[in-house]
Amino acid sequence: MGTTNAAHKRAQAKLEYNAFLAACPSRQLLDRISDKWVVLVLCALGGDVSDQPGAAGVARAMRYSEISRLLAGVSQKMLTQTLRSLERDGVLTRTVTPTVPVTASYELTDLGHSLHDMTRGLRSWAQSHMDEVLTHRATYDARVS
Numbered sequence: 001m002g003t004t005n006a007a008h009k010r011a012q013a014k015l016e017y018n019a020f021l022a023a024c025p026s027r028q029l030l031d032r033i034s035d036k037w038v039v040l041v042l043c044a045l046g047g048d049v050s051d052q053p054g055a056a057g058v059a060r061a062m063r064y065s066e067i068s069r070l071l072a073g074v075s076q077k078m079l080t081q082t083l084r085s086l087e088r089d090g091v092l093t094r095t096v097t098p099t100v101p102v103t104a105s106y107e108l109t110d111l112g113h114s115l116h117d118m119t120r121g122l123r124s125w126a127q128s129h130m131d132e133v134l135t136h137r138a139t140y141d142a143r144v145s
Contacts, residue, residue: 032089037074037082039119044070045092045108046116048123059116061095061107091115 019026032038043049044067047057062070068079083106086092091112097103108116 029089032085033115033119035082037071037078038086039123040071040074041067041079041082041086042091042108042112042116042119043123045106045112046120048116048120059108059113061105063103063105067106086112 016024017026018024019030045059045062047059049057049070064079064083067083068074068076071079074082083092083094087094087106089111090109092106092108095105095107097105
């Protein structure tokens, strides 16, 4: 009977986390991880800082200012919100060093590394296919206009 009960619980959990259902809490997580700043923060902390598609480096802890410089165009408010939300979700850790001034560094957790593996592919795909997408956009816009 224990096996049936465990199987039933797994089936129930699958139903509870079906992102196609409007009330599914996993939709909130999808909203978070589909944000461009989240993808770029994960790629930065994962070591993917080269402008070459698919280039992989070494994951390492980074200070706030390093991440900010790397992510051109991100506001202080947006970067802070992104880092806090990722810390809250357990995707990264924040380590405060009592220096003058106080410094904080951010590093991917095991959960963050597993998500980074996915976002690296997304970033690489976007960079590799941008010319093709721009061509399709121009064709579409010319046809619709």
